[in-house]
Amino acid sequence: MPGVFERLGERLSRRTGSLPLLSHLLIGSAVLAVLVGAAFALALLAMSDLRSSTNAQAHSKDVSRATLELESVVNQLDSSLRGYVNSGNPIYLGQWRAGRSSLPTVFAALNKLVASEPVQAAQAQKLATDTTAYVNDYGVPLIPIFNVNPKVARSSDLARQGLYYINTIRGDLSNLLAGEDRSASEREAIAKREASRAVSSGIAALILAASLLLLFGIFVAHGVVRPVRTVAAGASRVAAGDLSTRLPEQGAAELHELTEAFNAMARSLEHGKRELEAQNEQLRQSERLKSELVSIVSHELRTPLSGILGYSSLLLKREFDEEDARRYLEVINSQGQRLSSLVEEFLDV
C-alpha cells in the first residue's frame, strides 16, 4: 500500500508541480471545505425531511382523532335517538341534544385540520351534509312523531330510514379515515424516500471528502514533507563538508525556488572553498620561496663572514709571523669586500 500512495503522491505532485505551493494548499482546503459543507447540508436536509415526515404523521393522527370523535358523536346521536324512541326515557333525549350541540365544534375542528387537503376537505363537507341531513331530516322530525304516536315512530320503515342515514354517515367516516391513511402513507413514503436519498448523498459526500482528505494528505506528504527532508539531508551533507551536493530543481514553485537557492549556495560555497585552497597553496609556495631565499642569503653572507671573523679572531688570539699575518689581513679584506658586494646585490634585489 505505501508503494501505491507513493506513486499517487508523485503523480499528484507532478501534475500540480508548476503551481505555487500556497495555491495547492488553498485549492485543496477550499475543495475540502466545500465537500464537507455539502455533506453537512445534505445531512441537515435529511433531518428536515424526517421532521416533515414526523409532522405529517402527527397531522394524520389529529385528523384520525377528530374523525373518531365525530364518529363517537354520531354513535351517541344514533343510540340516544333509538333509545328514546324505544323507551321514551327523557335521559336519551338529553343525550341526543348534547350530541347535536357538540356537532358544530367537532366539525369545525375537523374542517380546520383538512382545510389544506382538497380531497379530505370534500369528504369532510359530505360528512357534514349527511350528518346534518340525518339530524334535520330524520332525527328532529322523529321525536314529535314519537310524542304523538310511538308505534309509528318505532315502525320498521322509519328504523330502516334511520339505519340508512347512519350507514351513509359511517361510510363517509370510513372514506375519510381511509383517505387520510392513504395520504399519510404517501407522505411518509415520500419523506422516507427523500430522507434516504439525502442520507445516501451525505454518506457519499462524506466518503468523497474523506478520500480527498487522504489524497490531500498524500499530496502534502509528497509535495512538502519529502522535498523538505531532501533539502535537510542535502544541508547535512554540505555541513559535513560535501560541497558538491546538488538537489534536483523540481516540485512546486516555492520548493523549486528553495532547491535553486540551495544549489546556488552550495555552488558559491564550493567556489569559495576552491579559491581559498588556491590562495592557501599560493601562500604556502610563497612562504617556501621566502624561506629558501632567506636560507640562501644567510648562507651566502655567512661564508665571507666566517673568513672575516675566523681570521680576525686568530690574529687577536694567536701569534703569527708578519707574512702570514698580512696574508690573513688580506683575506679579511677580500672577504669584507665580498660581503659588501653581496649586501649591495641583495639590497638591489
Add this chain to the structure above:
Amino acid sequence: MAPPTILICDDEPTLRELMRVSLGDGYSFAEAADVAEAIELANTVHPDLVLLDVMMPGGTGLSVLEHLRSVPALQDVPVVVISAFTADRDHLAAYDAGANGFLKKPFDPDELERVVQELLAPAGG
C-alpha cells in the same frame, strides 16, 4: 707516531685554510673542494676525522656523510659538519645522517680546535 689525518671538505679555499690554521701543526690535512673529491679522498686517505661543509659542488656534504657511514672501513670516522645553513632542521638533518658534531658558520677557531680534540681523544682518556 704519525699525526692524525683530517679531511677538510669545503669549496671555499680561504675557509679550508682557516680550518687548517685554526687546528695548528699537530695534524696532517687532506682537502677536497667538491663532493666527488671528498669521497675519493676519504676512500684513499682513510682520515681520522672529517670536517664537512654542507653546500658543495656536485651535491651536499650530507651525501658524503652517508657514503662514509655505508663503508665499513670509514663508518666510525668522526665527522663534524660545518654549515652556513643554521636552522634547527639543518642541525637535525646532520645528526640524523650520522654527524658527530655540528658547527655553525661563522665558527670560532678555538671551538673548532676543542671539538676536534675531543673527538680524536682516546676513549676514556
